[in-house]
Amino acid sequence: LFCPAMEEADQLCLAAKSGDLKKVQTLIYSGADVTHFDNDGLTPLMHAAKIGNAEIVTALLESGAPWNALSPSNLSAGDFAMEAGHQETFDLLLKTGIQSELILGTIARNQTKNEYSNQEYLQDRVSFSEDKLMDSESKGVMMAWEKPLMEAHAKAICLNGGHILNVGFGMGLVDTAIQRYNPVKHTIIEAHPEVYKRMIESGWGEKENVKIVFGRWQDVLDKLDDNSFDGIFFDTYGEYYEDLREFHQHLPRLLKPDGVYSYFNGFCGSNAFFHVVYCNLVTLEIENLGFSTQLIPLPVKDCLGDEVWEGVKQKYWQLDTYYLPVCQFSD
Numbered sequence: 001l002f003c004p005a006m007e008e009a010d011q012l013c014l015a016a017k018s019g020d021l022k023k024v025q026t027l028i029y030s031g032a033d034v035t036h037f038d039n040d041g042l043t044p045l046m047h048a049a050k051i052g053n054a055e056i057v058t059a060l061l062e063s064g065a066p067w068n069a070l071s072p073s074n075l076s077a078g079d080f081a082m083e084a085g086h087q088e089t090f091d092l093l094l095k096t097g098i099q100s101e102l103i104l105g106t107i108a109r110n111q112t113k114n115e116y117s118n119q120e121y122l123q124d125r126v127s128f129s130e131d132k133l134m135d136s137e138s139k140g141v142m143m144a145w146e147k148p149l150m151e152a153h154a155k156a157i158c159l160n161g162g163h164i165l166n167v168g169f170g171m172g173l174v175d176t177a178i179q180r181y182n183p184v185k186h187t188i189i190e191a192h193p194e195v196y197k198r199m200i201e202s203g204w205g206e207k208e209n210v211k212i213v214f215g216r217w218q219d220v221l222d223k224l225d226d227n228s229f230d231g232i233f234f235d236t237y238g239e240y241y242e243d244l245r246e247f248h249q250h251l252p253r254l255l256k257p258d259g260v261y262s263y264f265n266g267f268c269g270s271n272a273f274f275h276v277v278y279c280n281l282v283t284l285e286i287e288n289l290g291f292s293t294q295l296i297p298l299p300v301k302d303c304l305g306d307e308v309w310e311g312v313k314q315k316y317w318q319l320d321t322y323y324l325p326v327c328q329f330s331d
């Protein structure tokens with residue numbers, strides 16, 4: 001069946017692929033579909049990103065081409081630009097990604113929510129094994145491969161000793177590492193009844209410097225004193241970026257002036273470009289609260305053999321490098 005619209009859209013892909021700006025502009029002007037996927041499952045924007053043609057990328061983005069469309073191998077236009085080292089194209093796509101997520105975030109905040117993000121998870125059963133904690137759908141809540149990361153987070157937030165706050169106990173990896181720094185006080189917030197029960201059973205309630213606060217951080221943070229923490233770590237489960245952002249609004253009140261804050265930097269852990277977008281987004285929003293962020297690269301490829309994910313429903317991390325955030329009040 002002859003379909004002129006489809007034909008034009010395929011022509012647009014070809015024009016983008018060959019770097020023909022004039023043709024791209026003409027086709028866009030005549031209404032060619034900028035969201036089209038060709039037979040290889042690629043969009044015009046992906047083609048332009050692959051060859052690093054910043055003018056075509058701009059023309060397509062300005063005409064509404066989706067920056068976050070995915071190819072059959074789960075790569076976005078930004079991934080193609082990043083892989084080929086096309087800096088200008090990469091920067092354009094990154095800026096678009098950040099702007100679009102900022103706008104979507106504002107819209108999400110304006111919509112009233114009746115439920116909280118992880119209500120079901122907190123009411124469901126969890127299962128513990130030696131190397132993982134899973135939710136009722138066999139998704140990994142916490143896994144032992146993250147141990148070296150948790151140790152690095154603990155080291156960062158225990159830099160000044162003193163009073164440390166951790167939100168989300170999970171398998172207790174970060175808390176075990178924090179204990180090795182012998183903090184004066186160590187407060188742990190945990191909201192899941194079964195995780196809490198296990199904490200008590202394994203003696204965390206009897207440690208002299210440990211105070212366990214059972215409840216959602218959203219409900220219990222108000223009970224904590226102002227300016228009382230030298231180090232804070234945040235790593236919950238089943239929550240969204242908007243929840244992390246909400247937590248960040250409390251930081252200026254909770255953290256001491258020379259305190260250190262860090263969080264599990266796991267957003268979009270299965271797509272390299274989306275992950276960069278989110279790293280930038282959090283850094284930007286945290287900067288608006290008066291903090292500067294350093295992202296420390298840690299190689300994680302060696303901790304992540306395929307056997308790690310056996311029996312786990314989703315590979316929530318597939319990237320070779322983890323960027324550990326260290327946030328402090330800006331001077």
Ligand SMILES: C[S@@+](CC[C@H](N)C(=O)[O-])C[C@H]1O[C@@H](n2cnc3c(N)ncnc32)[C@H](O)[C@@H]1O
Pocket residue numbers: 118141142150167168169170171172173174175189190191192195215216217218235236237238239
């Ligand atoms: C990824 S695990 C934390 C892993 C931990 N960092 C470790 O080293 O083992 C997330 C934990 O946060 C808890 N959690 C989820 N939502 C929470 C909330 N709103 N407030 C407090 N804890 C929450 C979960 O029950 C889970 O124990």
